Amino acid sequence: MFGAWRVDDVAGVEAAHEAGAAFVLGDVADRDMVIYSNRHSLPFYAAATTPLEVRAVLDLGATGAMLWPADVVGHVMAGHLARVGLAEKVIPMGGMGAFAAGEWLKHGAPAACVDTTLLGDAPDGGDLGLLRDRCGSFRKAMQRAVEARAEKSAG
Structure with missing residues (x-):
């Protein structure tokens, strides 16, 4: 998409x-x-x-909010927003590593936008093996978030 x-x-x-x-x-x-x-x-x-x-932003009628820069507020904000029913309406963006992106997803964010934290220097000819490793870390974090959400909805 x-x-x-x-x-x-x-x-x-x-x-x-x-x-x-x-x-x-x-x-x-x-x-x-x-x-x-x-x-x-x-x-x-x-x-x-x-x-x-x-x-x-929600009062304006927007679908949700893009929280930027996410690394400034940190992934702990995801839990706070979830407690007040807002996490499902927030897409964090900027400076997140795999763990932070996973925490946002675990707490209900519909997506997490990752950038140079994932790509690193790969677009400029950097080590593709490191890119592969970072992709693996993000996939694992996403899988953990999916599992946590499933447990939460089942319980």
Whole structure:
């Protein structure tokens, strides 16, 4: 699934929609961007960092919030947001390693956006073996999150 990131105005949301994006991660929480996205059934996650900002984004009618930079607030925030019923509406992004991404997923985040933490220097000719190892770590973390969610819903 592909989406658009760094979208900061309605024209950007429209361009993403026309290009076939499955979702939009917006840099701002703008009512007009939300209205356009909702009108076209395009999931829109507006930028937020704190629980108060997450609630404000949801009050605008956005699908959810893109919590950026996730490494600044840390993966512990996932548990706090889960306790107040917000984790399922938050996609963390930025600077997360495998463990942190897994914690977000375990607590209900619909996705976790990983970047250079996963890729490292591989795109610039770096060690592909290390990339393979990082991919394995992320897959294991994701599997643990899936298992934890299954246990939680069964219990």
